[in-house]
Amino acid sequence: RFSNYIAWLGNPTNIKPSAQIVWPIVGQEILNGDVGGGFQGIQVTSGWFQLWRASGITTEFQLYVTALGGLLMAALMVFAGWFHYHKSAPKLEWFQNVESMLNHHLAGLLGLGCLGWAGHQIHISLPINKLLDSGVSPQELPAPHEFLVNRDLMSELYPSFSKGILPFFTLNWHEYSDFLTFKGGLNPITGGLWLSDTAHHHLALAVLFIIAGHMYRTNWGIGHSMKEILEGHKGPFTGEGHKGLYEILTTSWHAQLA
Incomplete structure (x- = not known):
């Protein structure tokens, strides 16, 4: 084996x-x-x-498919890197627009990334782990996609699923406390953190990062400017020490690579 x-x-x-x-x-x-x-x-x-x-991975076949998916994505990213640097390279100013980069990394990479992972944990990982913790054999578990398409199945494990997204729009968020918890401590079955706590954690991070991704000034005259922040910081010992730092960080290839 x-x-x-x-x-x-x-x-x-x-x-x-x-x-x-x-x-x-x-x-x-x-x-x-x-x-x-x-x-x-x-x-x-x-x-x-x-x-x-x-x-929520419960079979070696699922591991195999996950590895194949990772290999495919790696090949796709290698091709994308080659294409965008050798066939359709962006202009140099594209790398100097730090406010846009900050917004995209905060909201897109971190915010939507955390949101997607929280969604996976809530809809796939939580029900599977709850059944495993209850003593259900991995061979007897429903297929992962069944938890996505069968609301009745999810409602048996987490009753708030029967109410759908209505509590979200009516601001009755406490209704979701059966799968978004704040227990603290460790799960005695696994010795690890409670999965419902980590799902809550990633959902909260997603909200924070998506909001943070709207902080910096790009096309409109609202939001923070990194140049103004750096040059406006005049400490008791540095004086005008931050003046010119923005230009160094945006024009120096060495600084960007570092």
Whole structure:
């Protein structure tokens, strides 16, 4: 077998995660230990098993498909990098528009990234982990997409799903406290943070970053200007020390690479 991941899913605190076997060469197989789940190997301490469980991955086939998806995205990004620097390179001033870069990175990369991850945790990870924590075997779990399309299934686990998005628009946000929690402490089943706490955390971060992505001045005369902030800062020891720093950071390739 490749690993004891499936067995570990059902008992993550007593079974040690392992996905590495030392081959019997010159007696090196002595490094293999009984980690539980009917498996002998070296214990994994990187936290990958915990990350996969928190993502809602319950089979090795899902891991395989995830790896293929990551490989495809990596190839796509390599092509995009080659295209935008060798075939359709942007103008130099594109790299000097720091306010636009800040807005896009804060709102797009961090804000929408956190929002997407919070959505995945709420709609996929939370129901799967709740069933796993209840003792349901990984082989008996519904397919992940069923939690997306079957509201009745989700409502059995989290009753507020039956109310849809009405509590959101009526500002009755406390209705969602069954899956967006603030418990603190650790889940005794897994020994990790409560997944409903981390989903709440990422949703809150998404709101903060999306708001922060509208702070800096771009096409209209509202918002902050980095040049004005730097040159307006006159400390007791630096004096005019920040004057010219904006130009250095926006025109120096060395500064941008650093």
